[in-house]
Amino acid sequence: xxxxxxxxxxxxxxxxxxxxxxxxxxxxxxxxxxxxxxxxxxxxxxxxxxxxxxxxxxxxxxxxxxxxxxxxxxxxxxxxxxxxxxxxxxxxxxxxxxxxxxxxxxxxxxxxxx
Amino acid sequence: xxxxxxxxxxxxxxxxxxxxxxxxxxxxxxxxxxxxxxxxxxxxxxxxxxxxxxxxxxxxxxxxxxxxxxxxxxxxxxxxxxxxxxxxxxxxxxxxxxxxxxxxxxxxxxxxx
Numbered sequence: 001x002x003x004x005x006x007x008x009x010x011x012x013x014x015x016x017x018x019x020x021x022x023x024x025x026x027x028x029x030x031x032x033x034x035x036x037x038x039x040x041x042x043x044x045x046x047x048x049x050x051x052x053x054x055x056x057x058x059x060x061x062x063x064x065x066x067x068x069x070x071x072x073x074x075x076x077x078x079x080x081x082x083x084x085x086x087x088x089x090x091x092x093x094x095x096x097x098x099x100x101x102x103x104x105x106x107x108x109x110x111x112x113x114x
Numbered sequence: 115x116x117x118x119x120x121x122x123x124x125x126x127x128x129x130x131x132x133x134x135x136x137x138x139x140x141x142x143x144x145x146x147x148x149x150x151x152x153x154x155x156x157x158x159x160x161x162x163x164x165x166x167x168x169x170x171x172x173x174x175x176x177x178x179x180x181x182x183x184x185x186x187x188x189x190x191x192x193x194x195x196x197x198x199x200x201x202x203x204x205x206x207x208x209x210x211x212x213x214x215x216x217x218x219x220x221x222x223x224x225x226x227x
Contacts, residue, residue, distance in 0.1 A: 009154070032214050043118070043205060043218035044157070051214065090156045094214060100170055102147070102216065104156030 002027045002093050006105035014113045019078040021108045023065075023091030026072065033074040034092040034102070035065055044090060050074060061085070086112045116140075118219035120206050126225045127196055134192045135222045139208030146189050147216060148181055149205040150174065157205055163189060164211070196226045 007022040025031055032051050036044040048059025055067040061084075065076045074091060091105045119138045127133050139146050144165050149157035160179070161171045165186035175181075178196075183189040193200055203223050207216035 004156075034215075036218075041220075041223075043220045044207075044216075045218070046215055049215060092156075100162060101159050102157075103159070104149075106154070107156050 002029075002031065002095065002101075002103045004091050004093050004103055004105035006089075006091055006108050008108055009106065010109045010111065012111040012113060013081045015083055016080050019063075019076070019081045019085065019110065021076040021089050021091075021110065023074045023076065023105060024072055025074060025091070025093045027093055027095070029095050032094045033065075033067060034094070035059065035063070035074075035076050036090045036092060036104075038088045038090065038107075040087075047076070047089075081110075081112045083112050083114065086110055118206055118208050118217050120204075120219040120222050122222060123220060124223050124225075126227065128227050129196060129198060131196055132192065132194045133196060133224065134190055135204055135206075135224075137189045137191070137206030137208075137219060139188070139206070140217055141187075143208035143210055143217070144186065145209045145211050146183055147207045147209070148189070148191050149207065151203040151205055151221070152201075160191075193224075196224075198226045200224060201226045 003026045005024045034049045035047040048057045050067045058064045088107045088109045094102045121136045147162040148160040151157045163183040178194045181191045203221045205221045206219045209216045
């Protein structure tokens, strides 16, 4: 069975500050891990994905995430927040073999203060 | 590449009515997924197709829900005898299985009165 836990349903940072969004996963098989962003009234857009190559994954808009197997974590970071980063972020896990089902966390809303 | 499209974007219906949503995936994507997203939650898997074959359905998908992808291209999701609890955003995504990357449509927001 697979699941995702996102700690903190709301995170608020100042513009220019570090962004850290937490994701822990549970998987009985080697996982693929994803981060998606959702802007209001829009679908989800892929930020980055981990597919068993480099454990530090770089994505779009300056975001990156590190896969830590020992901690079963895949936290999302960005060194300097921008106002346009305000959105909801979802972590997801899928079985490496089939990609037949994806399990999403409940999301973290990021607020960026001027 | 025009992306994944969904129609309609919004639907308001009365309890007990039937509704149908359409999803047009990215043309070369042979896998198509349906999700339901309620306020404050992440998307919940409903079902997925590989070409025209429906390969898996979630327990969330009651008998009132049916999905089709008759020619392996667009897909429809029908909800019969809608209930207020069906109010949600219904998301469609498509992918090429080998990459694992899903591309999402903008969703159909359903409100059942």
